[in-house]
Amino acid sequence: MAGKRVLIVYAHQDPHSFNAAAKEVAVEALTSQGFIVEVSDLYAMNFKATATAEDITGELAADMPFHYAEETKLAWQQGKLSADITEEQRKLTEAELVIFQFPIYWFSAPAILKGWFDRVLTEGFAFTPEKRYSQGIFQDKKAILSFTTGSQESMFGINGINGDVYVAIWPIQYGTLHYCGFQVLAPQISWDPAHTSQEARGNMLEAWRKRLHGLMEEKPLFFPSMDSFDKELGFQLRTELHEQEASKGSTVDKHLEKVPRASQFKSGV
Amino acid sequence: MAGKRVLIVYAHQDPHSFNAAAKEVAVEALTSQGFIVEVSDLYAMNFKATATAEDITGELAADMPFHYAEETKLAWQQGKLSADITEEQRKLTEAELVIFQFPIYWFSAPAILKGWFDRVLTEGFAFTPEKRYSQGIFQDKKAILSFTTGSQESMFGINGINGDVYVAIWPIQYGTLHYCGFQVLAPQISWDPAHTSQEARGNMLEAWRKRLHGLMEEKPLFFPSMDSFDKELGFQLRTELHEQEASKGSTVDKHLEKVPRASQFKSGV
Numbered sequence: 001m002a003g004k005r006v007l008i009v010y011a012h013q014d015p016h017s018f019n020a021a022a023k024e025v026a027v028e029a030l031t032s033q034g035f036i037v038e039v040s041d042l043y044a045m046n047f048k049a050t051a052t053a054e055d056i057t058g059e060l061a062a063d064m065p066f067h068y069a070e071e072t073k074l075a076w077q078q079g080k081l082s083a084d085i086t087e088e089q090r091k092l093t094e095a096e097l098v099i100f101q102f103p104i105y106w107f108s109a110p111a112i113l114k115g116w117f118d119r120v121l122t123e124g125f126a127f128t129p130e131k132r133y134s135q136g137i138f139q140d141k142k143a144i145l146s147f148t149t150g151s152q153e154s155m156f157g158i159n160g161i162n163g164d165v166y167v168a169i170w171p172i173q174y175g176t177l178h179y180c181g182f183q184v185l186a187p188q189i190s191w192d193p194a195h196t197s198q199e200a201r202g203n204m205l206e207a208w209r210k211r212l213h214g215l216m217e218e219k220p221l222f223f224p225s226m227d228s229f230d231k232e233l234g235f236q237l238r239t240e241l242h243e244q245e246a247s248k249g250s251t252v253d254k255h256l257e258k259v260p261r262a263s264q265f266k267s268g269v
Numbered sequence: 270m271a272g273k274r275v276l277i278v279y280a281h282q283d284p285h286s287f288n289a290a291a292k293e294v295a296v297e298a299l300t301s302q303g304f305i306v307e308v309s310d311l312y313a314m315n316f317k318a319t320a321t322a323e324d325i326t327g328e329l330a331a332d333m334p335f336h337y338a339e340e341t342k343l344a345w346q347q348g349k350l351s352a353d354i355t356e357e358q359r360k361l362t363e364a365e366l367v368i369f370q371f372p373i374y375w376f377s378a379p380a381i382l383k384g385w386f387d388r389v390l391t392e393g394f395a396f397t398p399e400k401r402y403s404q405g406i407f408q409d410k411k412a413i414l415s416f417t418t419g420s421q422e423s424m425f426g427i428n429g430i431n432g433d434v435y436v437a438i439w440p441i442q443y444g445t446l447h448y449c450g451f452q453v454l455a456p457q458i459s460w461d462p463a464h465t466s467q468e469a470r471g472n473m474l475e476a477w478r479k480r481l482h483g484l485m486e487e488k489p490l491f492f493p494s495m496d497s498f499d500k501e502l503g504f505q506l507r508t509e510l511h512e513q514e515a516s517k518g519s520t521v522d523k524h525l526e527k528v529p530r531a532s533q534f535k536s537g538v
Contacts, residue, residue, distance in 0.1 A: 013321060014335035049318040049380040052282060066283035067463060068374075069419060105337075107444030108377060111318040111384035118374045133430065150338060154503025161402065161495070161504040168440050175376030175437060194336060226430070234423025235430040 006030050007095035008039045011102040011113040018193040018201055019148055023101045025205050026146070029212035030097075038091050042112045048084065049115025055082045073123035081122065088120040097216065098143045098182070100172075104150065107168040117176050126180045134225040136181020142220065143177045145169060146188040146208065153191045165189065174223060183220035275299050276364035277308045280371040280382040287417055287462040287470055292370045294474050295415070298481035299366075307360050311381045317353065318384025324351045342392035350391065357389040366485065367412045367451070369441075373419065376437040386445050395449045403494045405450015411489065412446045414438060415457035415477065422460045434458065443492060452489035 008026055012019035027037050040047070051068045053060060056075040060066065075081045081089075092098065102113050109117070121127070131137050149156065149165075156165035165187075166173075173184050188211065190204045229235040277295055281288035296306050309316070320337045322329060329335065330343040344350045350358075361367065371382050378386070390396070400406050418425065418434075425434035434456075435442075442453050457480065459473045498504040 013337065016334035017336075018334075020334075043319070043321065047319075049384060050312070050316075051374070051379060051381070052312065065285035065287075065289075067286075068282065070463070105320070105387045106383075106390070106448075107440035108383065110320060111380045111387050112320070114375075114377065114383045115318060115380035118380050121375070152503050154505050157505065159506040161498040161506075162444065163439070167436060168444060170432070171376035171437050171440065175431065179375075194339070229430040234421050236423050236426065237428040237430075 004035050004096050005094045006035045006037045006097045006099065007091045008037060008099045008101060009042065009113065009116060010039055011042045011100075011110050011116075013043045018190065018205075019101055019103055021201075021205055022146055022148075022188075022190065022208055025209045026099055026101070026212055029209050033213065035097075038095070040088060040091065040116070042116060045084075047112055047116065048119070049112045051115070051118045055085060055119060056080055057082060068118075069123060072119075076122045076124045085119050085122070088116065089122075089125055092120065092138075096141055098141065099146055100143070101146045103148045104168070107162070109172060117172075121176070121180055131181065132179055132226065133181070134223070134227070136179065139181035139183065141182055142185055142216065143182040144185040144188060144215070145172060146190075148190045148193050150194065151192060152195075153189075173221070178221075178223050184223075185215065185218050185220055273304050273365050274363045275304045275306045275366045275368065276360045277306060277368045277370060278311065278382065278385060279308055280311045280369075280379050280385075282312045287459065287473075288370055288372055290470075290474055291415060291417075291457075291459065291477055294478045295368055295370065295481060298478050302482065304366075307364070309357060309360065309385070311385060314353075316381055316385065317388070318381045320384070320387045324354060324388060325349055326351060337387075338392060341388075345391045345393045354388050354391070357385065358391075358394055361389065361407075365410055367410065368415055369412070370415045372417045373437070376431070378441060386441075390445070390449055400450065401448055401495065402450070403492070403496070405448065408450035408452065410451055411454055411485065412451040413454040413457060413484070414441060415459075417459045417462050419463065420461060421464075422458075442490070447490075447492050453492075454484065454487050454489055 006026075008023055010019070010023045012023075014020060023039065027039065030037050048055075051072075053066060053071070055068075056071050057080045060071055061074040061078075072081065072085075100109075100113065102110055105111075108114070125137075127137055147169075151162055154160050155162045156168070158164050162168070169187060173187070177184050188208055190201075190208070193201050193204065224237075228238055228241055230238045275295075277292055279288070279292045281292075283289060292308065296308065299306050317324075320341075322335060322340070324337075325340050325344040326349045329340055330347075341350065341354075369378075369382065371378055374380075377383070394406075396406055416438075420431055423429050424431045425437070427433050431437070438456060442456070446453050457477055459470075459477070462470050462473065493506075497507055497510055499507045
């Protein structure tokens with residue numbers, strides 16, 4: 001692994017938290033394997049979460065209502081993105097693995113991490129109309145979500161009141177990371193550390209440490225190839241791929257059927 | 270509707286945007302019906318998106334690593350939340366309807382709006398362990414997502430490459446709004462206004478205006494009652510409610526089957 005780079009995007013306020021410990025476990029386990037590890041500590045950096053015109057240096061390009069995606073696409077082309085975005089893009093470009101370490105807030109990423117997605121993954125840099133999903137720009141990179149929950153595991157199970165945790169993280173795993181081409185590894189989920197014993201927290205960290213030693217050899221989650229969708233039909237599933245029940249469920253159901261269930265990735269993996 | 274209050278939480282940078290126009294349509298249509306309309310214009314307010322210790326005035330309560338949810342729960346009890354959070358909570362308390370108007374960023378809300386969810390919906394104010402979902406604190410209030418996409422409708426259809434748009438917004442509609450008890454109305458989706466004609470944009474705004482006149486009489490989306498889940502079993506679906514195929518799909522699949530499909534809510538509704 002010598003010289004290979006990892007980026008950890010870390011979003012917790014407190015260096016004494018479980019999330020901080022999980023981040024430290026990753027830094028140690030990966031450094032010991034010869035990786036060069038960079039950490040973006042979003043709260044410590046006071047990372048700007050909101051998508052505003054200040055993200056573009058100099059004049060705005062378009063003579064039209066401000067359209068963040070359009071303006072940042074042009075700014076990226078012209079090297080006019082703000083320095084903090086450019087620096088995150090540099091880290092991301094160099095990394096072969098990106099770990100996102102965060103607590104789930106409202107079935108999703110905390111706003112400061114959502115802001116990292118909104119601001120760093122600009123068109124041109126992270127995707128183009130042609131380069132998305134299985135043909136995406138970052139298809140040689142791996143990404144993994146490592147997060148804590150405030151709910152017990154049963155609530156996020158397939159029969160749980162919160163619904164399957166894989167659906168909660170679908171917008172990030174599929175709609176953000178795989179959209180940009182990333183090979184997405186199964187998430188590392190640390191269940192409800194705030195309401196569990198010191199010993200259970202230790203076990204969760206040890207499971208993570210163990211997993212990190214084989215992480216780069218893991219098979220990524222399966223998502224259908226972009227070829228399965230017909231551009232001429234507005235990127236709908238090709239007719240010849242429809243199964244009999246296709247009209248009953250959503251594409252997401254089909255995607256999710258192929259995704260390993262959380263229960264296959266309990267501690268010890 | 271005399272004296273009834275509406276809150277519009279609006280997240281676009283530019284007053285000349287389609288999102289701004291949709292917000293204005295709502296202000297006009299609801300004011301003309303006698304509602305008192307308040308708007309939280311998040312970018313104009315420079316709304317703080319990130320969840321930090323500054324959101325609690327005075328000393329932190331807990332002698333432990335900083336835990337945002339725990340600290341804001343205690344701060345709410347003691348009247349120690351920051352003034353900007355308290356003001357949003359006041360608006361929300363008074364409103365019978367809340368409209369969220371925003372462009373989809375990465376299958377989700379822009380970070381500034383995610384920050385509104387993260388910071389305003391504190392425990393105690395917006396939910397308690399006992400008061401969630403169908404027994405939630407805001408069960409007498411209605412909420413609706415009104416958003417624009419950057420993708421054409423076919424891509425977010427049941428066979429589209431992005432998967433069903435209802436799955437993308439599941440963390441907000443169910444995991445955030447319905448979690449706090451809100452009756453969630455079917456979303457108002459304005460498809461890809463940046464890449465459509467002036468006429469089509471006008472039609473989308475007119476459809477929204479028309480819908481706003483009957484909005485309060487609409488039937489909210491169906492979600493299972495909290496009674497369907499067994500607390501003793503960690504809030505899993507009650508055994509007697511399992512259908513034969515329950516073990517095959519996720520609870521979310523079952524929830525979604527009951528949810529009207531986007532195609533039923535095209536312009537004109």
